[in-house]
Amino acid sequence: MIKKTLKTEIEIYDGLNELSKQHQDLMQQALEVRDHAYAPYSKFKVGAAILLDNGKVVTGSNQENASYPSGLCAERTAIYWAGANYPDAKIVSIAICASSIQQDxxxxxxxxxxxxxxxAEYEQKQNTPISIFFMGIKGKVVKVNALADILPLAFDNKYLNF
Known part of the structure; x- marks a missing residue:
């Protein structure tokens, strides 16, 4: 038997004002697009804003429907839109804001x-890490430098190439 220890590193900020101007703006866009979420079933709204290496920002919000679970999360809405509309651009950062409608x-x-x-798929595709910032409706913000910091044993395409 081999025993391994996995390490992760996160940064915790007390609020948006501690982020760089660029990431404050990105998170603000996530907060704003959260209001466009369609979440009548879960009552849980999420907004995501993605910064691309071409300087463009793509946003998305969660979209539900009565045929659970065929709705789509904010992060994937934005990621897939970016991939479809800017196929050669790399994702640099993602800002995510999430909270229940019923409480802040x-x-x-x-x-x-x-x-x-x-x-994880997009990090593999572009061969560069994506920094991820996430928060509730207000308060602390967590930053990870790459998806591996919150999903250290990700399933990837190496398992499909036999």
Whole structure:
């Protein structure tokens, strides 16, 4: 048997004002697009803003429907839109804001497993890490430098090339 220790590193900011101007703006766009979420079933709204290496910002919000779980999360909405419209651009950063409609969650909320897998795919595709910033509706912001910091054993294409 071999025993391995996996390490992760996160940065925790007390609020948006501690982020760089660029990342404050990105998170502000995530906060704003969160209002466009369609979440009548979960009552949980999420906004995502993606900074591309060409300087463009792409946003997305979660979109639900009565045929659970065929809706789509904010992160994947934005990622897939970026991939379809800017196929040669690399994703530099993602800002995510999430909270229940019923209460203002101040705890930073990371991307779900499906979104982590989508981010992992794009990191592999572009061969560069994507920094991820996430928060609740207000309060602390968490930053990770790459998806591996929150999904250290990601499934990737190396398992498909037999």
């Amino acid at each position: 969650n101040q705890e930073p909320i990371p991307p779900c497993g499906a979104c982590r897998q989508a981010i």
